[in-house]
Amino acid sequence: xxxxxNQTGAEGTAxxxxxxxxxxxxxxxxxxxxxxxxxxxxxxxxxxxxxxxAESAVVTHLDRRAAQLLTDPRFPxxxxxxxxxIGPRAFPARRLREWTLLKTIADGGPWSPAELxxxxxxxxxxxxxxxxxxxxxxLLAATARTHRVRTVAAARLRRRNAAG
Numbered sequence: 001x002x003x004x005x006n007q008t009g010a011e012g013t014a015x016x017x018x019x020x021x022x023x024x025x026x027x028x029x030x031x032x033x034x035x036x037x038x039x040x041x042x043x044x045x046x047x048x049x050x051x052x053x054a055e056s057a058v059v060t061h062l063d064r065r066a067a068q069l070l071t072d073p074r075f076p077x078x079x080x081x082x083x084x085x086i087g088p089r090a091f092p093a094r095r096l097r098e099w100t101l102l103k104t105i106a107d108g109g110p111w112s113p114a115e116l117x118x119x120x121x122x123x124x125x126x127x128x129x130x131x132x133x134x135x136x137x138x139l140l141a142a143t144a145r146t147h148r149v150r151t152v153a154a155a156r157l158r159r160r161n162a163a164g
Contacts, residue, residue, distance in 0.1 A: 018053045025057040033065055038078075039085040046089065058092045066099035075103050098123040105133050113139050121146055128153040134160065 025045045032041035042061070048054035062082065069075040070096055079100050086092045104111045105127065116127065116139060128140045128149045137160075140153035 002120055006085055018050055021048060021050070022053055022057050022131075025054065027061060029057065029061040030064075033061070038065075039081040042082060044086040046086070046092075055089055055091050058086065058089075059095050062092060062095050062099065066096075066103075070099075079103075091155050094120065095122075098126075102127060102131065105131055108133070111136075115144050116140070121149070125152070126147045128156065132160075 004134055025048070029038070029041050029045060032038045042058055045061075046054050046102065048057075065078070066075070069078055079096060082096055083093070086096060101111060101115055101123065105116070113135075116124070116136060119127075120161065124140055124144045124146070125148065127136055129152055131137065134157070137153045137157045141150055141157055144150045144153060
């Protein structure tokens, strides 16, 4: 079997085009996040010919940015811009809604227990591992879908209670 060229034209192991584009998209999104035009960059990525890969890149970007902005007052404006750029795409739109729920809980704003119990396993796992809300942790310790989330939430509650 002969050697193939990768996307950069260098001889060697071939790079899968989708993996190459995924990495390029993440780089472009990270660069755009550092300045203006992040929403335009998200919209451009979502025009990729492979919608599954494009949505995956956008969700990875959303996860990175939302985690950075979770305690930042710019989060609501950023989330609105991202929502407009994402449009009707179900997977990234759901992830953005769940980050918005996590932000609301983290800020002590009004949230619905039904929202958190209906959230994805990812959202419940993220909430159990990162939120400080006694109410959210108690709810997850009692009603989360997975044993892992219930265990993490219960352990965090015990540590908080022991710390006083």
